[in-house]
Amino acid sequence: MPEESTLTEALPRKLAEQRFARLYSEHGREILGYALRRCPEPEDAADVVAETFLTAWRRLADVPLGGEARLWLFGTARLVIANQRRGERRRGRLTEQLRAELRRQLPAEVPAGTSGILEALSGLEESDRELLMLVGWEELTPAQAAQVLGITALAARSRLHRARRRLRARLAEAEGSGCGENELEAKEARR
């Protein structure tokens, strides 16, 4: 989306701030969404957004230009969440206001009729689940998801195929159909 802005002149610091502003305005909500979908509490997502963009600011030179910046941010957010799960400190003071707003505006609700697939998803290995969520929820192509995960596009496609099969099997198992193809898939899921 073309964007207009009024600037003085192109100078290193100003460029950095301009570039960061664009990253933040273009991808801030996407990273928030990514974090919300993976954090147990909406407020935790605020910390993930803060840590991800703090990393981006500190390593702005490493953030690729163009559309790949988004993938870099997803990849960083993924690592931030992993660290958060390992008990890393939070950016509580930085995110006080955002946490409060998320707490107020986002009551924890599961979309109606989706508990089955969410349960099936949660039963998968993290790598399978992450790949499925990147493609299904972040709407990335397998090749883009591969970049986020640091694997080849070929490997991503192959893993995605297997992850879908396992998800299908878990759903089938939950539904108790237990016959034909689904039975085979259920066996696959138990492997």
Added chain:
Amino acid sequence: MKTDDLERQLKAANPYPSQALTALKIAPAEAELGEAIVGGPASAGGGEAAGRTRRSRRPRRIGLAVAGGLAAIVAAVVLVLSGGGGEDGSGRAYAAELIRFAEASPLLLLEGPGWRVQNANEQRSREGVEGTMEFVTGKPVPYESIRVTGHLGSERVAGLLPASVRQRRVELWWRHGSLAEAIGFQRQAPHPHGQRWLKLPLLDTSATVDTRAEFYANLGRPGDRRMIAFWSEDGYVLQLTAWVPDLAAFEERLGWLTKVDTQAWLDAMPAKVVKAADHDAAVRGMLKGIPVPSTFKPSKIPDEGLTATRYQVGASVTATVSCLWFLQWAEARRSGDRPAELEAERAMATSRRWPILREMSKDGAYPLTIWQLAEEMPSGVWVHTGHRHPLLPRAERLGCARLGLPLLPRKQKLQRERGPPLPPR
């Protein structure tokens, strides 16, 4: 189950679809977080090169189009050194304070035929000291207000001065930091015409030169190139930027760069500055034509005891008065004191006629910021890209908290608990 069905189910189970995220009303919180990241003490990186500041003086707003230096202007310890334009010649006696700051700066001048210093600025930032000088030849070169369009990496710019004017200016910028980082950062910047780097001799060292530093896709044709030389000296990273017809012209400018003594450096400073001893008189002059609230005292205007451009002093004066009016306005709105609210709105509505703001508007966008804030007072909201934001946080960015006049209740509470901000180093 087919893959498409599975994908549909999975998408439907997304607990936070993009439309739900878009509907969140969290823009102010997001803006605050963005600012904290860029401006907070943890932000050592990103623009590891701190910015030269001729117009907006290190704005730290994220995703906001309003120009103006705001808090950063007021906070900056601007140490513009003056000798009265050199008209009195050498032998002028300078105050010890000026000499101390001159000696702490790289004493460099561009001694090309007909070239002179148009502006000079030095300030302390979180990263240390940074400074800029502008050298020009011929008529003064005005500041540019440019418009950038397009995507990052292929942005286009409109509103630049003609090449013949741009090429009459050379900018020297210095800061404490790492040369490798500065060069590394420049290498990451968009180079729409590719990159070509050279090593060129400079003074008693050599400079790394980016000869295709145009940045914008619609610039950089033969006869009009932007080049930047990077080198280091005495703990400073220095950067000389110029639009030139060709490499030979850039080498010529590098050759004009000369180390001078303190006296010569101070002699070369431009006249448009306010000397420390003249600060109070200058403030009195600038206050003419500005309605002030009953809470105003001249002592509320920060005086660092240093020399600064009229622009900087003017920013301090108008920010102080404006913050006091906004303070009255905010308190009146909270308490329902309609006459006091109207008085503040009417006073700020006259800001378009404040002589010092009109003078400053030729050199930068700070006046525009005050004028825009004043215009929005009756509605109490600030509309940006179609979204309505409360006006007070925006007005706070005039630097009110740094002036000891916080507008937002949480900042007022902080200052009550911790005392007013410390004066700049």
